[in-house]
Amino acid sequence: MGSGDKWVDRNSGPVVRPYALTGGRTEPADGEVLDLITVIVAARTAGEIDDAIRLSPEHRKILGLCRRQVTLADVASDMALPVGVVRVLLADLIQEGRITVVPRRAGGQQPSTDLLKEVLHGLHAL
Amino acid sequence: MGLSSPAGPERPYAARHSIRFRFGTMVIVPTACLVVLWGVLVTFGTGLDDHMSSLTHQQLAEMSVLVGGGLVVVIAGVILMGSFARRLSRDIGDLGAMAQHLADEQLPQAVERLRRGEEVALPDARPLQPRTRSKELGQAAAAIANLQHTTLAAAAGEARVRNGLRQVFISLARRNQSLLERQLRLIDALEQKASDPAALADLFSLDHLTTRMRRHAESLTILSGAAPGRSWSEPIPVIDVIRGAMAEVEDYKRVTVLTRAEDAVAGPAVADMIHLLAELIENAALFSPSDTRVEVRAERVANGFAIEIDDRGLGIGPEQLNDINQQLADPPDFDLANADRLGLFVGGKLAARHSVRISLRPSPYGGTSAVVLMPASIVVPAAEAGAAPPPAAQPGNAETGPLDLRSADRLALTGHRPPQPPVTAPPPRQAPPDGPVRNSQPSAGTYRGLPRRTRQASLSPHFKDSPAAAGRPPGAGSLPSSEHTPEQARDLAAALQSGWRRGRQAEPADAQPAASIWPAVGQDSGPPQSEE
Numbered sequence: 154m155g156s157g158d159k160w161v162d163r164n165s166g167p168v169v170r171p172y173a174l175t176g177g178r179t180e181p182a183d184g185e186v187l188d189l190i191t192v193i194v195a196a197r198t199a200g201e202i203d204d205a206i207r208l209s210p211e212h213r214k215i216l217g218l219c220r221r222q223v224t225l226a227d228v229a230s231d232m233a234l235p236v237g238v239v240r241v242l243l244a245d246l247i248q249e250g251r252i253t254v255v256p257r258r259a260g261g262q263q264p265s266t267d268l269l270k271e272v273l274h275g276l277h278a279l
Numbered sequence: 280m281g282l283s284s285p286a287g288p289e290r291p292y293a294a295r296h297s298i299r300f301r302f303g304t305m306v307i308v309p310t311a312c313l314v315v316l317w318g319v320l321v322t323f324g325t326g327l328d329d330h331m332s333s334l335t336h337q338q339l340a341e342m343s344v345l346v347g348g349g350l351v352v353v354i355a356g357v358i359l360m361g362s363f364a365r366r367l368s369r370d371i372g373d374l375g376a377m378a379q380h381l382a383d384e385q386l387p388q389a390v391e392r393l394r395r396g397e398e399v400a401l402p403d404a405r406p407l408q409p410r411t412r413s414k415e416l417g418q419a420a421a422a423i424a425n426l427q428h429t430t431l432a433a434a435a436g437e438a439r440v441r442n443g444l445r446q447v448f449i450s451l452a453r454r455n456q457s458l459l460e461r462q463l464r465l466i467d468a469l470e471q472k473a474s475d476p477a478a479l480a481d482l483f484s485l486d487h488l489t490t491r492m493r494r495h496a497e498s499l500t501i502l503s504g505a506a507p508g509r510s511w512s513e514p515i516p517v518i519d520v521i522r523g524a525m526a527e528v529e530d531y532k533r534v535t536v537l538t539r540a541e542d543a544v545a546g547p548a549v550a551d552m553i554h555l556l557a558e559l560i561e562n563a564a565l566f567s568p569s570d571t572r573v574e575v576r577a578e579r580v581a582n583g584f585a586i587e588i589d590d591r592g593l594g595i596g597p598e599q600l601n602d603i604n605q606q607l608a609d610p611p612d613f614d615l616a617n618a619d620r621l622g623l624f625v626g627g628k629l630a631a632r633h634s635v636r637i638s639l640r641p642s643p644y645g646g647t648s649a650v651v652l653m654p655a656s657i658v659v660p661a662a663e664a665g666a667a668p669p670p671a672a673q674p675g676n677a678e679t680g681p682l683d684l685r686s687a688d689r690l691a692l693t694g695h696r697p698p699q700p701p702v703t704a705p706p707p708r709q710a711p712p713d714g715p716v717r718n719s720q721p722s723a724g725t726y727r728g729l730p731r732r733t734r735q736a737s738l739s740p741h742f743k744d745s746p747a748a749a750g751r752p753p754g755a756g757s758l759p760s761s762e763h764t765p766e767q768a769r770d771l772a773a774a775l776q777s778g779w780r781r782g783r784q785a786e787p788a789d790a791q792p793a794a795s796i797w798p799a800v801g802q803d804s805g806p807p808q809s810e811e
Contacts, residue, residue, distance in 0.1 A: 165509040166463050168519045168549070170490050171470055172483035173526035179476040179483060186476065210518060235470040237479035 171238045174211055179237055181244030189226040192255040193243065195219040211242055219252055298371065302364035306357050370416050378423050389431055393438035445503045452499035456508050459493040494527040497554055501625050507550040514543035514659040517577050524556035530564040538577040541661035542584055548633050548657040555629040558622040559588050559649045567592030567646055584658040585650055592646040600639055607637045633657050
């Protein structure tokens, strides 16, 4: 047997397969598929995370990450989990009111094409 | 192969007599007959008187000599026969004892050792030399020795076949496992990319199937006496071990894990414990209705750490329960004929490896409850486990380390940006000569190979760390950017130091300190811990 027959630490992959983290669910509990750049933050009222038995370690970790506003993409990257899994876990927390989605700015304030072009030129000029 | 047991009728041992007894009767019966005859002669001798008187004195003397001589010869014969009988009896007794010893102790021990895979020196063809002078007994001894030799040779042959078979099993299982691990890595990568819930659901099914296939491949290696193959060097939290086991079970959605424990399982035992728990959870799920739950609880106890698996099935009868407990406590040698209890056998074998105690008992819910008691030697208490890297469910954390919360703070300070990593952008023209240095940074990617974003890497220096450029979102600005928190100061110092070190390594001869400070400051957002 060569060393190729051993899978040590990272080579063994995650201890818990992603599907086990969500119990096989891929659809968010509230049915709303969050965008990658959705900004989320832990609800102010969430208080202490004492419900250790009901919340999985991943839920708790997400709550920890969301103490300040973060995007869904950042949470997924920090958790090193597939975005789909993080979406489902986040939806659980949102449903429980532990995390809220920060509303986006009104659509009317989107910059015009001219402005974007100008910025692009400026960037090229750098 | 296949041995047939002797079909002949049981030989009547009770009807047998010892050689000494037989010789005794052979000697005593004629002697007694002689004595009786003599007595008869003496008693009824009066009738012979006439006859006797007619004999001469000479004839009487001759007769007495003859009778005396006869008596001496008979007595000598008796003594000789007696001693011969004794010796023969002793020799045969020795031979019998030797054969008995061989059959009862030597052979079973040798076969047992062969079965365990140990080398056993085959004895010479004639190691038995009983102290006998008789040819027949010598032949019998040689025959027994031959028998021993042949039996051991057969057992050794069987052991070789077994061992060969074992190696074939291990080799096949390992190849299987190797392919499955590669498949899982591929699935990991696909899951990372999947954005559509339906696609992810398909991938999850694939993932689950592959994980279960891997478990069966591992079972085969364990049955063959080898380690499962996967291994961890760091302790893994118990809850992750349980959930890892749960993921390997077909009906994992029915399993609920209830624990507050933060203890961890020592790295070397993790793979075995995952497999052991998976077998028990599978058992629980298999023998309970599909609409009931299987609950797994875990808590620290005085003698180590206990994990309880409760099902709501019909339960097992007390006799069978006893039987199973016996099998779990002392796994017998693997019996290919008894393949329906494969899981229990694997569980027992793994438990024996780590001195884990498994006991099954009737559950209050009517089903069965399995309690796994792990010894303290393979459990790392929460306090010590806390010092280790956080849950390995996210192996990528090893790179970001305990910085997670702080990096979240920093992200909040700089506002939300698109997730595309700007490291791929071409470096600005007036960028300091740190490009190659930064690219050679070992932690430039995440665990799954994605490039890791370096904060402000593509900005020109005078924009860096400027709060105006960061565009803070409302509500996140509780920290004024002009102030430096202790964490930020430490990060900056760490980044400076690591930058110096890198600079010195890159240009050992003519590096100027001032030149290497810039790049270091420029990438203070890179995880400084990764340098350690």
